[in-house]
Amino acid sequence: MTILSNEMETRVREWAGPIDRSLTLKYALPGHVQDATFKAFGESLAELSGCIRLKKESDVPVACPSLFIGPHIVYQALPLDQELAPFLAVLADMSAFADRIGTDVREQLAQLRVPALLKVYVTPHCPFCPATVMTLLGLAGLSENVWLTVIDGLLFPEVAEEDRISAAPTVILDNQFRWTGSVDAAELVRLMLNRDPAELSADALRGMVEDGDAEGVARLMADRKQIFPAFVELLIHPRWSVRLGAMVAFETLVEMAPETARQVVGPLLAAFPAVDETVKGDLLHVLGESGNREALPFLSKVVASESDAEINDAATEAIAKLN
The missing domain is CATH 3.40.30.80 (Glutaredoxin)
Structure with a gap:
């Protein structure tokens, strides 16, 4: 050619x-x-x-x-x-x-x-x-x-x-x-x-995470006292490596600004029904790390209704973490 x-x-x-x-x-x-x-x-x-x-x-x-x-x-x-x-x-x-x-x-x-x-x-x-x-x-x-x-x-x-x-x-x-x-x-x-950091795209945040700057993403949200909408997109991303980077950023946020980290529960509960089965276990882990006990009723329902052993175990571990 x-x-x-x-x-x-x-x-x-x-x-x-x-x-x-x-x-x-x-x-x-x-x-x-x-x-x-x-x-x-x-x-x-x-x-x-x-x-x-x-x-x-x-x-x-x-x-x-x-x-x-x-x-x-x-x-x-x-x-x-x-x-x-x-x-x-x-x-x-x-x-x-x-x-x-x-x-x-x-x-x-x-x-x-x-x-x-x-x-x-x-x-x-x-x-x-x-x-x-x-x-x-x-x-x-x-x-x-x-x-x-x-x-x-x-x-x-x-x-x-x-x-x-x-x-x-x-x-x-x-x-x-x-x-x-x-x-x-x-x-x-x-x-x-x-630019308002809260309006950054998911691609921009993903780039930071994939460049090894998960702490930078956490710091941006801590400074704004807000979970960015695009960050939730990373937590439910179909690629495992992206979700892993986002979870690292979230765990850093929990240490930096626990009150801000608790805000993740609402968006994740809204997203949970639509995500793939392979993603649900990671979201349950994040709910457990959030420190927000408002997630407990939802987690209890997952334990009571979920037949998938891995998802059930993840929900059980999240409950234990929150308790």
Whole structure:
């Protein structure tokens, strides 16, 4: 499968010439119709460059085939033509576009403590998209809390439709704020800093947990004296690793702010009937850890009615913990 033109192949070889180390390009293929195209693109880069090593990620929850540069930059787009140079530059050096960000914006960005999820929709022949992408790559290169996904809206129209994309470039922050056309880095960073932590998305909190910052999630809720709605989504998440991270964060919250931790009971009782059987045992464990005895009548009903031995045992242990 031919992906790169002769001219692009030449650019890849010239880019790779001075590089004397191995660069890892990770990719994930979720069973999408475009999987083969993305794999062929990666294989072409590896063969032409000699310095790129491909690594397939098998346990990454993505809806579209994805290329990963470092831990927080994702391309759900084939960086061809004018998008190729920025892609290669940041693959070789995460801070390649840091000089596009002014000193005052850098100082503000250094204050960012919670992940900011950025999506930018591009199209292959958009004349303004590369500049916007490079600005966002600059922000991502300066802060590990800026997570960027570059999406080709024409290649994945179903995703673009879900996000109501009508033009490129379009930048979306945390699925709440959007800009069409050029984006001002200073305005973007101000919004990142002024967001209400209670309105963070489940993806943002999950990212913190998966990055090993369960304590940070707990501290945010302790400071706000509130169980965030998105945090409940993590506790009932179908993936065990996500639930485990959320439970670690919750146990930390119990130590930090026990009164806040008790608030989890209402949302979990509401969610319990709809979750999978494999999730129920974990929710019962959280109810036991909550310290909130208002959960006892519900737990007693589970013990009296539940035929699944593991769920029954989990409810019994939760009762013992609360007593």
